[in-house]
Amino acid sequence: MAEYERSRTMPAQPEHVFDQAANASQLDAWLPDALHVDAGDPPAVTVHDDRSGQDTPALLRSEPDQLRLEWGTREQGGYAGRLQVAGIGSGASEVTVHLSFFDDAHDPGERAVADALDGSLRRLEEQVRMRTENPAG
Template identity: 45%
Template sequence: MAEFEREREMPAPAEQVFAVAADVDRLNRWLPGMITVHPAEPPGLDVDVHDPDGDREAPGVLGARRDQLRLEWGRRGSGDYTGWLQVSSAERGTSYATLHLSFHGDQPANHGGHPAEEVERRLGEALDQLAELVAAG
């Protein structure tokens, strides 16, 4: 198992950052890869994720815990990949966003090297893109 986590200060209050992050029409603008969203049962969202290299497609599920300012996701029917975004308040009208990914099983990111470095890079890019979206309003 490999765990990856990045935190970044955001230029707005936590509730505003979460509203942008949880907006299904903007997921493609900050999360890596191509994301297609569908309503799901039980309540939540089904997501199809195409990795940024276009090699794979993975069916997943995305849930929002608005009262906790938290998004959670993973692969449908498999525990080999999960992730979450937690937004927390900071001083002077800012906040922090923490992005966490967990890889289980025999995935490339679990073995270190370039795949793990790529995950780290994409975490940073995702948080930078989210900050840009929040700043743009």
């Protein structure tokens, strides 16, 4: 089993960050570029991976009272992740994403996961900034 975690500070209240991260219609804006979520009937969703061309049945659970998202594969049980938002004062938040690969065959490796997590957190911060700088958007 392999586990990875990355965190990033964002200049917004934790509720605003969580609302942006948990917006099912905008997940593709911050997820790794090759992944797309069809949130047809939550918590059951389908994840499409452009690299493999495969659709994978998955689960996506939002826990707004805990500012937490959880996801994972439905049938294989090879992968799970979570995003946690925490307030750190002065109107800022820390977002932590944790990934667990239970099947080594699904683990893309430390460098690939680190790059994907860093890119996703950067894109989420961009989305949060756009939303807080332009509340109508």
